[in-house]
Amino acid sequence: MSAAPQMPAPPPRRWSGLAFALALLALVAASFASLPLHFAALFSSEAATSVAEFLGGFAPPELAGGFLKKTAIALGETLSMSALGTLLAVVFGLLLAIPAAGRFGRVPRALVRVLLNVLRSIPELVWASVLLIAAGLGPFPGTLALGAHTAGVLGRLFADALENATPLPEQSLRTNGVAPMAAFFYATLPQTLPQMLSYALYRWENNIRAAAILGVVGAGGLGQMLKYHLSLFQMPKAATVILAMLLLVALVDAASFGLRRLLTR
Template sequence: MKAALPPPRRPLGTLVLLACLLILVVASFASLPLQWSAFFTPEAVTSAREFLAGFAPPETGHAFLVKTAGALWETLAMSLVGTLLAVGGGMLLALPAAGRLGQALRAATRVLLNVLRSIPELVWAALLLVAAGLGPFAGTLALAAHTSGVLGRLFADALENVEPLPEASLRNNGAAPLAAFLYATLPQALPQMLSYTLYRWENNIRAAAVLGVVGAGGLGQMLKYHLSLFQMQNAATVVIAMLLLVAAVDALSFALRRALTR
């Protein structure tokens, strides 16, 4: 009979990392003043029920629905234009970030991408409102700035992970560097890059709906306005419009990804 194989040994570094993560989780719960008992008191339940009851029924007046539809289109346009700008910026940054223009430029571009995506869209919008003023322009630029950092990193990783032999073969047979990249490397990475773009567009729909809180236009600005005036029924209609928009874009993005992967 064959002897039973010993169980695999876990490296000491892995065990230390898991222990540190466990300590961090426990310390996080211990340091936060989480008052779970107060959340489920009869007074809290009654207050929540009365607050939610104020949203019914949603406002369905024709004039308000037309205004909501305009804000919905503004939110959709912000997300679409911001994503398209980010695709261009991300692609330009992905080429040096993938090491195609030298290792020194690769490191500098990676730092720039880290800065762009580490600043949330709300912070970008708050900064750009000073230069661009209130409205959807600042929100569009905020989405483009943050998403450029995200897509630039994802595009660069996709370009680095493609098979290099097809491009090298074209280069060895006399093809120009740009032509070899366009005909050999880019087609391999393009499906993954399109999938990343569609996924970020879904995220930008949600972000664009929230950016209005700082005055960047769209449904978020309407929601903040009506909530500040305690016009809950109007706010309910805006929230429903947000949900419908996100669901429609999610469904469209899913269908496009399915079509690209066939």
């Protein structure tokens, strides 16, 4: 009689996932324990009354023709800041992503990734505050701030996409005598372009919101109008600016969603 087949040994149990989950739960519990969270005051009747009175001051929004024209100009300024800042970030992010993906060796890869970490770790508001000193008030420093921060984000995402691309097409071209950079632009880059475009569109959506916030520090656009009217307690005008922000974000979200659908077909 033949011997009974032996059952395969069970795979070794990995404790790293369980340890990570427990550490995450401990961090969440420590966060709740260390922060002074006053949920009772937040949901009290006094808080609800105060919020209702504050929001009631925004109605009705200002609909005068002159103010609507001024708001439309600021809306276009905010849109231009976000679009140009994202375009600059795409260009410089791609230029930095090539060495960050290891195309020129390990040392340039490490140095460029440190630069990308610095660019994206500094928030847009901090970039804008620094650049306002150098370039003065207006949309120009806000655009540069968006470009600097977003270049760090997109450069890292683009570099990861390039490193994760299938290497076989490029290797085949290089085996047949094609120069390394030419093989990269003809084989590897086309694989990652749809993913890169999706990343760029998503960051454009984020930059719309960031551009509106940057106006608070004097970078122009809807944010600057909002800060001005709120500081003077002109709530109806502030409500119009907030509605313009919501409309702009909704339009850009819809356009970005449609473009991503076209890219993934």
